[in-house]
Amino acid sequence: MDSLTLLNIFITIIVYIGAKKLSQRVSSPLTTPILTATIIIIVFLSLMDISYQQYVPAKEWMTILLGPATVALAVPMYKNREIIKEKLKPAVLGLVIGTISTITSAVWLSKALGLSDTIQAASAVKAVTSPVAIEAVVHIGGDPSLTAAFVITAGIFGAVMGPIILNLVEISDPFSRGLGLGTVSHGIGTSQAMMEGPIQGAVSSVAMGLVAIITSIILPWIYPIIHL
Incomplete structure (x- = not known):
């Protein structure tokens, strides 16, 4: 597993934890963790110029947990x-x-x-x-x-x-x-x-x-x- 994959996994976990805490503080369907986490991760990948293909290995590792x-x-x-x-x-x-x-x-x-x-x-x-x-x-x-x-x-x-x-x-x-x-x-x-x-x-x-x-x-x- 390369460093970029590790970074993507780490960021995804941190973002989701933050999104979940937000949903607990602000109880609304609009703060559903999967929605807010998805938006934040997309913004992060865009700002860091990380393509979806580069993110795929991290996604596959996390998919195992499904x-x-x-x-x-x-x-x-x-x-x-x-x-x-x-x-x-x-x-x-x-x-x-x-x-x-x-x-x-x-x-x-x-x-x-x-x-x-x-x-x-x-x-x-x-x-x-x-x-x-x-x-x-x-x-x-x-x-x-x-x-x-x-x-x-x-x-x-x-x-x-x-x-x-x-x-x-x-x-x-x-x-x-x-x-x-x-x-x-x-x-x-x-x-x-x-x-x-x-x-x-x-x-x-x-x-x-x-x-x-x-x-x-x-x-x-x-x-x-x-x-x-």
Whole structure:
């Protein structure tokens, strides 16, 4: 590991810690750590004239930690397993409907705007966690790199705007809020749900996983139909 990679990892960790402390002091969806940290790191890389290609090795090292971090989501899920089991059946029905609606609306909106087939395919999987989205989009002729950008953008937007929209429509139930955030903004939304409370975080984790499974099953069948 070279010195530049070490510097990028160090800066990323420090920036995220600072962003998290900011979100704790200023409680607002607009201070979501992933959003503020992303903006600050982009500014830093630009000022230091560090290209994205130079930053990639640091990103790959930090990506390794996603595995343990994802496994750690099982802890709040286990602690709140009773409420999850109690509402699992209606939740799964809602997730199926929500997933179909998300895919359909994204593709139809892209078509209405006259966007290319590649963008339509990427938009269809924007609400799914990156590893699943990148694999799934290949089967419908999409571009994995573009898909990754869509997934990250959708996750940040969902984490920022999701709580605001839920507040506007007066949805305060922890289970419902976690379900909504996990469904539309996968891991990034789950991190925001974790900040709201343990139930929200646990339910969002379940939603993120189930949406990935549902999308993997129905996408090859539904996409050719709505793409006509």
